[in-house]
Amino acid sequence: MSFCSSLSSPQSISLFSKPFHGDKPVSVSLSSRIRASADVPDFLSADWLESRRKRPFGPRLNFSAEEAVQYQLDALKYNDQPRQDYGIEVMYRFAGFDPFERSTYFGPFFDLGQFERFRRIFHHSSYRVLLCHRERKILSSLWVKENRFKQRVWIRGTRPEEEEIFQFTMFQRVGGSWDGYWLTESLLHDGDSFSGGVAY
Secondary structure, three states: OOHHHHOOOOOOOEEEOOOOEOOEOOEEEOHHHHHHHHOOOOOOOOOHHHHHHOOOOOOOOOOOHHHHHHHHHHHHHOOOOOOOOHHHHHHHHHEOOOOOOOEOOOOOOEOOOOHHHHHHHHOOOOOHHHOOOOEEEEEEEEEEEOOEEEEEEEEEOOOOOOEEEEEEEEEEOOOOOOOOOEEEEEEEEOOOOOOOOOOO
C-alpha cells in the first residue's frame, strides 16, 4: 500500500494555519486532496510493454552508428512495406535537422520541415534508386570524431543499369531528449543530383 493511499481516510487530517478570524486557528481538511492523489495508479498498464514495442520505428538509444545506417537502408529497401513510403518515414524519423530551419541534409539548402517535401526528394531521379533497391555494398566507413561517423554505400536499383553512390553522415546528439542517439546529419549523392532542379 502506498503512503498516499494510507492517508486517504478522512479521519483526523487537518492543518492549523495562521488565524483568519481573531485568535482562533482555522482547521483545513486535506482529505479530498489526498484521496484524489490515491486514485492515480502507481503501476504501468498491462499492455505498456506491448505498446512500446509497437511504437513507430526510428532511432533507438542502443543503436550504434553503423546499425542506424543499416536500419535506414533496410527500411528503404522495403520502402512500401507495410504501407507506401514507410521507408521514407523511417528516414525522416532518423533525420537530425531542425524542421523550422533550412537544412543541408541533401546538400543544397532545402526547407524540409514538411514530410511531403522530404518525400518528394526521395522520388527525384537520383535518390529514387534507394527506394526498393536490389543490392548494396559498403564502400568505406570513417570515424571523423567520437560522435561523428561517415559511410559511403553503393546501391543497385530496380531499373536496368541503375547504380549510385551515397554518403551517410551520422552524428550522436549530446544533451536534450535525444542525448546519445545517432541521427542522420546528411545523405549526399556522389554526383550533382540536383543539376536539373527539383520541384519539392
